Amino acid sequence: MSLSPLQLCLLFSSALFCVGLIGALSRSNTILVLLGIELMLNAANINFIAFWRFGPAPAAGTGVVFVLFSIAVAAAEAAVGLALVIAVYRHQKNIRLQEANRLKG
């Protein structure tokens, strides 16, 4: 069975998304959870590029523009995330998620 380039790209991005999701859900270090989220976002970016490149109308450039914006959003998200990590670190002196358990019920 031979796969078209588009299918290979989709397989790759799906694998990346799953790796990111597993990382985000299983890690206890907050920075590594952030890394997982970034992987998931980039998997979606690969999708956009693949659909744009192998899609019916590559001239329109919609996919590329979408990716440019989503990279900018991911950067903003990382900035906000790291700021919140620092805010938590100031109180509990580490960034382990298990110890962020003041709120429960």
Place this chain on the structure above:
Amino acid sequence: MNGHYASLLHALLPEASLVLGALLVLGFDLFSGRRNSASARLSASVIIGLLAIAAAAYHACDAGVGGNAFKGVLVLDSLGLMTRLGALGLAALTLAMAPGVVRLRHPAEYVAVVLFATTGFTLMAVVQQLLVAFLAIELASLSLYILAGFDKHRPESAEAGLKYFLFGGISAAFLLFGFSLIYGLTGSIEFTEIARQLQVTQGNTLLVVALVMILVAFGFKAAAAPFHLWAPDVYQGAPASSAALIASASKLAGFTLFVRLFWAGFGPVAGGTGLTTLPGWIPAFVIVAVVSLVLGNIAALAQTSVRRILAYSAIGHAGALLLGVLVAGRFGPASLYFYAATYGLATVGAFGVIAVVERAGRCDDLGDLAGLYRRSPLLALCLLVFVLSLAGIPPLAGFFGKFLVFSQALKLSGLAGTAGWVALLAIAMSAVALYYYMLILKQAIVVAPRPAAESAIKVPTPAAAVLVLTATLLVLLGVFPSLVLQLIH
């Protein structure tokens, strides 16, 4: 081409005034803040912020209902206009109750971030294209993460912000992945073009994956079970005015976008509401709504914290709002809008009361509300109106929101369809909800104050004005619901 940009500017003037207002707030504080006390800085920032919101509301009315703008990226219809005005109004209420109630070290930044979040909400109200929708959602969400973690002195606030961010970040990735698959399947990111393409393509696995991912992401944003895990922690830990904004305006704008995306964009693959369901997104919707209704209302019974009760009741309300999205396809979004707007008003009011009580002591446990009627009759009376409206007692506005949504769901296909049964479940769950709402009111109105905390609570004037205004609106809209309903076609 110039005409396009002129119309774009005209359509986006509300957002422009909000951003300009946020920059003005920061600039004004930069130059004059150092000389003034923290409360004076907060008051000045709030006044500028309210002026910006007023300007945005004026421009939103001025843009009016002109149909598609900027080649169909935005749509200016009555739903968009009313959602914009509703989100602006709710944001204005949360801002106006802040002076004298919320203690902040960086008041100007707080007001600016609230204005940025509001910009996201008003943009969500009118967008009908995936890229701008994603940007609007992210602008609103990122601002809300910051607002949740804004109180640097309390570890709970930072923790709430971090948890909200981590869940929200994962849901944003789901949303983007779903959008990318929709783009790949239809070759377009415009809602109308997506609908046209989906009519001709047959359903396939990729489409199901895309719809499920987008539904998961919206479930996170709307705090619908089983994606609700962040909500109780955030409602409990965030500063009260931030929690009010997260619970009210973001819900209203989110559900408007929800209706647009799922009915205008994915309408052709909706599936049926019959008991023998066609494949589509409606069955998945029904499952999420049922789980939210049951889990939210049952779990709220076990809570002892006022804020957590409000959070679990929010999950239950999210289930009812999802039912409102289902009926919006046949009966129009008016009932959903009315439900979301009145729910938002009541929640803002309830968090306002919590904020004022917190100012005088603490307000975490239910017992902290004990004897509120003696400590401050005004607060107790307002809380009575808000909680009864949340519970859906006539003649308050919450009752008509529930009545409209549930009666339309029953009309959809009677008991031959799933929607009718979900409506019956929602009515039964309203009775369950009444119990925990009454627990709050019992503490506030019947129980005598604790000996340690029986001093009178002073309500600052702005907060008192906001609470009275909100309560009046709830009564007014309950008596004359057509005031709002006739404005949405």
